[in-house]
Amino acid sequence: MKQAMFYEKLDGERVRCGLCRFRCLIGSGKFGHCRVRQNRQGVLYSLVYGRAVAEHVDPIEKKPLFHLLPGSRSYSVATVGCNFRCLHCQNYSISQPDEQSVERSGFSLSPEQIVERAQASGCRSIAYTYTEPTIFFEYAFETAKLARAAGLKNIFVTNGYITSEALQAIAPYLDAANIDLKAFSESFYRDVVGASLDEVLDCIREYKRLGIWLEITTLVIPNRNDSDRELRDLARFIAEEVGVDTPWHVSQFYPTYRLMDEPRTPVATLRNARDFGLEAGLRYVYEGNVPGEGGENSYCPGCGALVIARYGYVVEKNLLVKGRCPACGAGVEGVWS
Secondary structure, eight states: OEEOSSEEEOGGGOEEEOSBTTOOEEOTTOBOTTSSEEEETTEEEESOTTEESEEEEEEGGGTTOSSBSTTOEEEEEEOSOOSOOOTTOTTHHHHSOOGGGGGGSSEEOOHHHHHHHHHHTTOSEEEEOSSOGGGGHHHHHHHHHHHHHTTOEEEEEEOSOBOHHHHHHHGGGOOEEEEEOOOSOHHHIIIIISSOHHHHHHHHHHHHHTTOEEEEEEEEOTTTTOOHHHHHHHHHHIIIIIOTTSOEEEEEOOOBTTBTTSOOOOHHHHHHHHHHHHHTTOSOEEEESOTTSSTTOEEOTTTOOEEEEEETTEEEEEOOBTTBOTTTOOBOOSBOO
């Protein structure tokens, strides 16, 4: 347990949390929307500091981040908890804990140990992932500072709901983020996620303004967010407001958790989404969760030559020379060293 950052004390032992965009008003003894921050007699605490529920060495491509140190490994950590209630959450067993079980969750793993294990595993980065890193901010923040000093990069895999003040605090230590832009309609965010699209869009703009390398992922769900109009609008938003060099990952959905009634996404739908992205001017659009279909490779935006060949999470060939195409010398946007 650690006293939380980003909260305001109010009358009657109430507090206002300022970590995520829900800005929860929390009475004494109560929990925030994330279930892992509790008000104890007017003091807000994080109940998950130093309590990891998962740790793995993953390929960076699994995040997915295709334009950051391709082929490298990333030490990936998480605690329990999330501020969203996604009906299709793949990690619901750890993202949606019972409030009373939070303090007993996971195992002790200090920021120092995370950095040590990352280095010992030959990782070049630490990814705060699996659940929502915003809700274990204090843990991620202390780890990120140590990681930066040790020469490791820091990555958020996030739903994009952190407040500007919290993001600005960690931005000096945050090298990249993959943000889930789950749909492009308020109704989807309200009914499927329990959040606001406008807040996510504002957060994405803030990441961009702060100069953090961004990649965007959209899990395309049949009958929920897969209309041509919505996918076109989403692609245009990325191109016009985030930048045409922003990689967009359109990924295949498979039935899980509370969305068992929708089918797996047809590959043809992903191909359509990719085409819409390219039509909008995006230079790098990838098809996810369908290895071997050809939508995972990177091509030079100048001459169209293949520069990185992938199969699933495996980089089979990386032809880039200091971030440039070997055929025409054009630069490919990303973090290559």
